[in-house]
């Protein structure tokens with residue numbers, strides 16, 4: 001590496017629900033002094049706005065017509081990630097089952113994706129030391145020139161067990177079915193589906209602890225940084 005300040009490093013972490021994207025990305029960003037962006041939270045936030053404003057989420061034309069209206073702001077400190085819509089803190093309401101069940105329909109609308117993708121690129125460009133961005137289409141569409149692309153996977157059983165550990169009172173079977181439905185919707189949409197980029201490193205986390213996944217990604221980032 002040359003003398004002087006380190007070049008910003010851009011890391012894209014994609015994969016389906018429950019593979020460990022958020023936990024891994026936050027920890028990696030915190031350890032390496034990078035910013036962090038949860039793009040799923042942005043899609044949840046725009047879905048929350050649609051629901052709150054009575055937009056019919058089964059009507060893509062109605063969604064497209066207002067996709068530019070909400071002002072979504074993400075705080076990128078991995079120790080305290082925040083998200084607001086028109087100045088309102090929506091960190092809690094975007095995690096309800098209602099929003100989770102509606103987010104795939106809203107995020108499949110091309111006008112929504114165009115709007116959120118633009119936002120994501122401007123956040124990444126503004127991260128002085130670099131950023132870890134997690135989602136479904138970061139390596140393929142949002143930041144195709146990322147320095148490092150990771151695609152996390154895990155069995156449906158492991159993912160459902162992890163998720164139902166968080167959702168008290170919801171059984172593993174129901175969680176597993178909902179998760180498989182959402183994966184199918186996110187993977188089959190026309191615009192920018194959930195997919196592994198050709199140059200992404202695939203990490204199967206089924207048999208790994210979270211600490212092992214974090215260590216693996218930190219090592220890969222450090223190797224990329226050393227080679228820059």
Ligand SMILES: Nc1ncnc2c1ncn2[C@@H]1O[C@H](COP(=O)(O)OP(=O)(O)O)[C@@H](O)[C@H]1O
Nearest residue numbers: 016017018019020021022023162205208209210
């Ligand atoms: N490798 C792992 N082993 C066990 N539990 C994990 C692992 N990775 C993540 N978890 C747990 O699984 C849940 C979902 O992880 P999260 O990072 O939110 O996944 P994602 O962002 O991909 O949906 C969290 O409770 C997290 O602590």
Ligand SMILES: Nc1ccn([C@H]2C[C@H](O)[C@@H](COP(=O)(O)OP(=O)(O)O)O2)c(=O)n1
Nearest residue numbers: 017018039040041043103107135136137186
């Ligand atoms: N880059 C992204 C990130 C999320 N989405 C959509 C599709 C996902 O089902 C929802 C919610 O994503 P989120 O990462 O919060 O979901 P999980 O926490 O992994 O269950 O947003 C997307 O379309 N593109």
